[in-house]
Amino acid sequence: MSSFFNISEKITDASNRALKLCKEQFKYIEEITEYNQQKVLSAFIEFGVSDVHFNSSTGYGYGDVGRETLDKVWARVLGAEDALVRHNFTCGTHTLATALYGVLRPGHKMLCVTGTPYDTIHGVIGITGQGMGSLKDFGVIYDEVLLKDERLDYEAIESAVDDSVTMVYIQRSRGYELRPSLSVDEIEKVVELAKAKNPDVIVMVDNCYGEFVEKKEPTEVGADLIAGSMIKNAGGGIATTGGYIAGRADLIEKCAYRLTTPGLGKEVGATLGMNRELYMGLYYAPHTVGEALKSAVYIAALFESFGYDVTPKYNEVRHDIVQSLGLENEESLVAFCQGIQKGSPVDSFVLPEPWDMPGYDSKVVMAAGAFTLGSSIELSADAPIREPYYAWIQGGLNFHSAKVCAQLAAQSMLDKGLLK
Numbered sequence: 558m559s560s561f562f563n564i565s566e567k568i569t570d571a572s573n574r575a576l577k578l579c580k581e582q583f584k585y586i587e588e589i590t591e592y593n594q595q596k597v598l599s600a601f602i603e604f605g606v607s608d609v610h611f612n613s614s615t616g617y618g619y620g621d622v623g624r625e626t627l628d629k630v631w632a633r634v635l636g637a638e639d640a641l642v643r644h645n646f647t648c649g650t651h652t653l654a655t656a657l658y659g660v661l662r663p664g665h666k667m668l669c670v671t672g673t674p675y676d677t678i679h680g681v682i683g684i685t686g687q688g689m690g691s692l693k694d695f696g697v698i699y700d701e702v703l704l705k706d707e708r709l710d711y712e713a714i715e716s717a718v719d720d721s722v723t724m725v726y727i728q729r730s731r732g733y734e735l736r737p738s739l740s741v742d743e744i745e746k747v748v749e750l751a752k753a754k755n756p757d758v759i760v761m762v763d764n765c766y767g768e769f770v771e772k773k774e775p776t777e778v779g780a781d782l783i784a785g786s787m788i789k790n791a792g793g794g795i796a797t798t799g800g801y802i803a804g805r806a807d808l809i810e811k812c813a814y815r816l817t818t819p820g821l822g823k824e825v826g827a828t829l830g831m832n833r834e835l836y837m838g839l840y841y842a843p844h845t846v847g848e849a850l851k852s853a854v855y856i857a858a859l860f861e862s863f864g865y866d867v868t869p870k871y872n873e874v875r876h877d878i879v880q881s882l883g884l885e886n887e888e889s890l891v892a893f894c895q896g897i898q899k900g901s902p903v904d905s906f907v908l909p910e911p912w913d914m915p916g917y918d919s920k921v922v923m924a925a926g927a928f929t930l931g932s933s934i935e936l937s938a939d940a941p942i943r944e945p946y947y948a949w950i951q952g953g954l955n956f957h958s959a960k961v962c963a964q965l966a967a968q969s970m971l972d973k974g975l976l977k
């Protein structure tokens with residue numbers, strides 16, 4: 558029961574039952590959080606992180622020891638040879654694009670083995686748009702292997718990887734699809750299979766939403782290059798912008814040549830006072846991801862108890878932080894998102910409405926009351942207004958806050974007579 562929020566008994570009763578169901582998953586999540594927290598802490602200690610690393614540089618940013626050490630700490634955490642961690646990456650798409658442009662050359666072939674990738678990557682590859690400088694415009698060939706029954710099609714991957722393939726590209730998270738996300742074990746299987754067919758192939762993983770969900774990262778099982786966003790898992794809810802690329806040292810060098818210029822690479826880049834939050838973000842990331850995972854598990858248990866379709870289920874092992882809820886109609890999607898917004902620490906007074914968002918073919922309703930604009934490690938929900946009327950929810954900086962927020966979402970539906 559809450560002394561601060563009006564939540565009806567139907568919902569608090571369901572919440573208490575849901576919490577009981579979550580116990581086992583919570584224990585499992587806590588074990589992973591503890592393991593990853595130790596992994597991160599030991600890297601901080603190994604590289605002697607100190608307040609000099611939080612100093613700011615301006616201009617060219619030569620010899621910024623904070624920036625250089627941050628790359629080393631990140632590389633250690635991810636089990637990679639090197640890393641490129643920069644606030645200059647404007648978003649996840651920019652980070653992924655830098656890695657792709659960094660290593661692919663005219664005539665090279667990129668093979669995505671997880672079906673068509675995340676929407677914002679289409680313009681980078683050249684699946685959509687022409688003449689904007691996509692990889693395709695520069696003569697990079699693209700092909701994909703479709704998923705089979707929503708899972709990796711190992712046989713088709715094996716036959717598609719030959720000497721003509723330069724890069725095998727994997728998207729770990731489901732993004733905004735209903736397919737399951739990939740486990741690191743599944744990624745390892747693709748690495749083995751691909752390298753057996755072509756030992757020179759570069760395996761790259763879009764690691765967005767996947768960091769610290771498992772004990773291992775793709776770079777620990779043979780992926781050559783991974784990338785992600787600092788306003789998702791990797792920034793721990795503390796970093797306010799940026800991205801990271803990690804992997805083989807020779808490939809990271811090429812990515813740095815792309816981010817800055819050939820020759821300059823990692824040597825330049827003023828940090829402008831951003832180092833401290835990037836360090837602190839990494840330090841918090843395992844814990845914050847744990848809170849986000851608990852929030853997702855709880856939301857799954859609660860809404861399944863009301864009779865809605867949820868994926869993943871509360872008791873399924875997770876490989877990313879994304880949760881989807883089948884809310885069955887437009888009115889419920891809108892009421893749900895409005896309730897999530899009401900329980901947000903920032904902009905709680907805003908009433909989200911469906912709108913025609915650029916780049917989408919249907920209206921979308923979104924709830925986001927975050928300290929960092931667009932941050933999706935903070936509790937947020939998006940729902941395209943179309944069949945099958947699913948809402949995608951992710952994040953939660955702390956479970957207790959996310960819990961009441963989920964109850965307010967259910968309350969918002971109940972108040973409109975929509976809750977099953």
Ligand SMILES: *Cc1c(COP(=O)(O)O)cnc(C)c1O
Binds near residue numbers: 729786
């Ligand atoms: C979020 C995301 C991206 C793109 O990141 P932005 O920060 O939105 O540009 C790419 N791939 C996946 C799987 C994502 O979840």
